[in-house]
Amino acid sequence: MRQRTVIPFGPQHPVFPEPLQLKLHLEEERVIEAIPVLGYVHRGLEKLAEQKDFVQNVFLIERLCGICSFMHALCYCQGIESLIGLQVPDRARFLRTIWAELARLHSHHLWLGLLADALGFESLFMQVFRNREIIMDVIEATTGGRMIFCSCLIGGVRRDIPNDLLKETIARLDQAEKLLDQIAPVILAEYTVKERTANLGIVTKEQARKLGAVGPVARASGIAMDMRTLGYAAYGDLDFAPIVEEAGDCYARIVVRVKEMYQSFDLIKQAAKRMPKGEHALPIKRLLPDGETVVRVEQPRGELMYYIRANGSKKLERVRVRTPTYANIPPLLHMLTGAQLANVAAVAVLSIDPCISCVER
Amino acid sequence: MRELEAIEIGVDQLLGEAHLLAQDGWRLVTITCARSEDGCEVIYHFDKDLKLKHLRLQLALEQEVPSIMPIFFPAYLAENEAMNLYGLRVTGLNIDYGGRLFTTAEAPRHPMARPAGARGEE
Amino acid sequence: MGVYRWARQRSPWIVHFNAASCNGCAIEFFTAMTPIYDTERFGIINTGNPKHADILVMTGGANHRNARVIKNIFWQMPAPKAVVAVGVCACSAGIFHDCYNMLGGVDKVIPVDVYVPGCAARPEAIIEGILRAAELLAESGGEGVGGD
Amino acid sequence: MNPLFWSWSAVTIATVLGGFLLGGFLTGIDRKLTARMQNRVGPPIVQPFFDVIKLWGKERVMVNPMQLLYANTYLFFSVASLVLLILGWDLLMILFISAFASVALVLGGYSVESPYARIASQREIIQIAAAEPVLVLAMVGMFLVTGDFTAAAIPEHPRPLLVDLPLVFVALLIAIGIKLRKSPFDVSTSAHHAHQELVRGIYTEFAGPTLAVLEVGHWFEMIFFLVFLGLFWAPDWRIAGLLLTSTFILELLVDNISARYTWSWLLKVAWVGGMGLAAVNVAWLYL
Structure with missing residues (x-):
């Protein structure tokens, strides 16, 4: 019989900034079985959300995940707005779209950097993060925060982006897009990157559907599923189509995300061009949520779903968060089985862009 | 009060309904567990072409519910989580964390379950 | 010995552990390694291995499951x-x-020497915190701060 | 005492001191240049000395006493191979001594329980298997050109070796990329940062002073291979220096523009590419 090793991959592991633990059963360097051990980040946020009132919850929900905090706030606010029957002003819808796309940009940059790092491609990691800093500067200039924007409110957004700042933002983003033009070919055409990622971690269209893959993982397998086509915020007024690749391997997931970065630049420009005038927030005094609802938005990692149940008081009865990584863990386990150890970090785990603090809350 | 358009089903109908949905190409979005007056409420959310369908299940205290993991594999995290946080009794799990998906022995056993004497509290 | 203190301050190697955190600080920590901030100009290296590290950078609080891991890394x-x-x-x-x-802050589990505030802490603040810790290492003269 | 002994001792001491200083500075330059290529400021050139001194002053944590033995063996054989090369001894023997150093490292990795270090040791064996045959072929080529297996014979050869052994030189670039632990060949340890699946591979379980010994050993290994490459343009040390500088920068450049590879690919490149090139060159000389 061949020798079996069990490698506890994580929770503290250098290629992996988050404490996910995978118990990898190896034969030589081949993974026979992978079992995720969760709970290293579990805080009990859903319980806390029932103890605070629904306005305070926005601040709590933003701290669910530092990378896509705006998306969580957006999704939660949309849910509460639908429960109290509030229509947000047009300008707020467009501003939300801009920030949502900025969040997607910085998240995708981050993912690309971490992937490069896991592949041992240090200089690409550095270049991607250099470009990401431009996005972060824009975020800081428009919201005042870097990781946690605190810009989404129930009834609108906390602050406006004045038109001259908007113009400046677009100029900065053009700069970032030009830098991305230099980086993207390196990722997509570099021999070693392609060899390390193509034909690995394949999830076919059928498997992706069965395993419940969402976001870029599903789109890389040929499923045109993008929650933005539901038309929330200002997405209904903008022109875009979900980006789909057919191969379903790790390389296809890279391609999807790189194209989505360009799509985000484009969406921000469209939104800035069609930015309506007017208020950016409505007061919510004396309005209380009642009933239950399910809201979905497209996070950088895929479909984010909130189930909110209120009872007409200030405190909510139940807030259930289903994050995209939660849905992408079954496809991940599928990818890991049979993978080489060298490909575990780089190819399988990072290609779903995991966010463990989202999963465990 | 605005309610979710959910199909109310009984525990014995669950597997049959799930089977039909699976054949029809629906995707399991997630399973939500919530407290109700006398026990626990489980909502199964399904999606097909961006349309949602919900199955609602009212459970009495200590009532068991079959796992839908054999039909929808992605249920595995959600069911284990419900077992952990709500003390839901799920039977027939393929991957069973024994009600300890997120928490360890030092933490409250079923932290989201009803306070004082209700299901799952020890 | 003087020469060790002198070298310690100039070569703080880091191990980073992300406990029950929202990732915000963890990502800002990564950002601190990259061109705009570049911690390596101070000799700071993210070794990723507790046995090689001088400074443990913790992001996120301690919870019931990760407390053991935090202790483990610290004692290694x-x-x-x-x-x-x-x-x-x-x-x-x-x-x-x-x-x-949640158990609370990291200091519920291991002794903490430098506290960097912020939600999320900015990369500049993180670098400052690490350099402050490196100074402490140099002052300690071999006994070790945050020891027992 | 006879004068030969004194001159050998002087050369030995000079090599040990020089190798230590040069190795540290070269590593510093390596890190600085890498940082500059990545749009960073980078550490001071003398940073590797800070690191080694600091490591030397740290608590001695060892998994088992054998670790210290293997680390010191690694350092000793790395130094010995460089000294013997400078003294111009038999190349084959020098090669075996430098292989001993690698073997000591592998044993050090195997001596601990950590699965990371063990898997890295397996990979290191593969690295040795990939690089050593190329080195042996290179020495056979040198022998065919100079008619002598000693390193001292090479500078006396009328023509630079590069003229006769161009393909061997290219093959050696691959082997030296492996030996210097540069991307894409860096599968068993990570040179500076441990951002790979095996943490720092073989080095994972070494800490404090023992790690310092390994670091210094690696400096000597690096100098050894650079001097070995320098033989290709001996005796003109100016051109050899230029050759070495450009080789060094080339390795850095490749390190910076490629991702790390898997060990199976490494074997393919080293055996098909490296050995193929070297074998063609040697065969051509032989005929």
Whole structure:
């Protein structure tokens, strides 16, 4: 019989900034079985959300995940707005779209950097993060925060982006897009990157559907599923189509995300061009949520779903968060089985862009 | 009060309904567990072409519910989580964390379950 | 010995552990390694291995499951060593302090030498915190701060 | 005492001191240049000395006493191979001594329980298997050109070796990329940062002073291979220096523009590419 090793991959592991633990059963360097051990980040946020009132919850929900905090706030606010029957002003819808796309940009940059790092491609990691800093500067200039924007409110957004700042933002983003033009070919055409990622971690269209893959993982397998086509915020007024690749391997997931970065630049420009005038927030005094609802938005990692149940008081009865990584863990386990150890970090785990603090809350 | 358009089903109908949905190409979005007056409420959310369908299940205290993991594999995290946080009794799990998906022995056993004497509290 | 103190301050190697954090601080920590901030100009290297590290950078608070891991990493580090708690969660568990699964800040589990506030802490603040810890390492003269 | 002994001792001491200083500075330059290529400021050139001194002053944590033995063996054989090369001894023997150093490292990795270090040791064996045959072929080529297996014979050869052994030189670039632990060949340890699946591979379980010994050993290994490459343009040390500088920068450049590869690919490149090139060159000389 061949020798079996069990490698506890994580929770503290250098290629992996988050404490996910995978118990990898190896034969030589081949993974026979992978079992995720969760709970290293579990805080009990859903319980806390029932103890605070629904306005305070926005601040709590933003701290669910530092990378896509705006998306969580957006999704939660949309849910509460639908429960109290509030229509947000047009300008707020467009501003939300801009920030949502900025969040997607910085998240995708981050993912690309971490992937490069896991592949041992240090200089690409550095270049991607250099470009990401431009996005972060824009975020800081428009919201005042870097990781946690605190810009989404129930009834609108906390602050406006004045038109001259908007113009400046677009100029900065053009700069970032030009830098991305230099980086993207390196990722997509570099021999070693392609060899390390193509034909690995394949999830076919059928498997992706069965395993419940969402976001870029599903789109890389040929499923045109993008929650933005539901038309929330200002997405209904903008022109875009979900980006789909057919191969379903790790390389296809890279391609999807790189194209989505360009799509985000484009969406921000469209939104800035069609930015309506007017208020950016409505007061919510004396309005209380009642009933239950399910809201979905497209996070950088895929479909984010909130189930909110209120009872007409200030405190909510139940807030259930289903994050995209939660849905992408079954496809991940599928990818890991049979993978080489060298490909575990780089190819399988990072290609779903995991966010463990989202999963465990 | 605005309610979710959910199909109310009984525990014995669950597997049959799930089977039909699976054949029809629906995707399991997630399973939500919530407290109700006398026990626990489980909502199964399904999606097909961006349309949602919900199955609602009212459970009495200590009532068991079959796992839908054999039909929808992605249920595995959600069911284990419900077992952990709500003390839901799920039977027939393929991957069973024994009600300890997120928490360890030092933490409250079923932290989201009803306070004082209700299901799952020890 | 003087020469060791002198070298210690100039070569702080880091191990980073992300406990019950929202990733915000963890990502800002990564950002601190990259061109705009570049911690390597101070000799700071993210070794990723507790046995090679002088400074443990903690982001996120301690919960019931990861407390053991935090202790484990801390005790694997050879003396002298220091701990930097980055972000409000690592300092006091912040908004999560009364969650059922949280123990509190990292200092509930291991001794912390430098507290870096912020939600999320900015990369400049993180670098400052690490350099402060490196100074502590140099002052300790071999006994080790944050030891027992 | 006879004068030969004194001159050998002087050369030995000079090599040990010089190798230590040069190795540290070269590593510093390596890190600085890498940082500059990545749009960073980078550490001071003397940073590797800070690191080694600091490591030397740390607590002695060892998994088992054998670790110290293997680390010191690694350092000793790395130094010995460089000294013997400078003294111009038999190349084959020098090669075996430098292989001993690698074997000591592998044993050090195997001596601990950590699965990371063990898997890295397996990979290191593969690296040795990939690089050593190329080195042996290179020495056979040198022998065919100079008619002598000693390193001292090479500078006396009328023409630079590069003229006769161009393909061997290219093959050696691959082997030296492996030996210097540069991307894409860096599968068993990570040179500066441990951002790979095996943490720092073989080095994972070494800490404090023992790690310092390994670091210094690696400096000597690096100098050894650079001097070995320098033989290709001996005796003109100016051109050899230029050759070495450009080789060094080339390795850095490749390190910076490629991702790390898997060990199976490494074997393919080293055996098909490296050995193929070297074998063609040697065969051509032989005929």
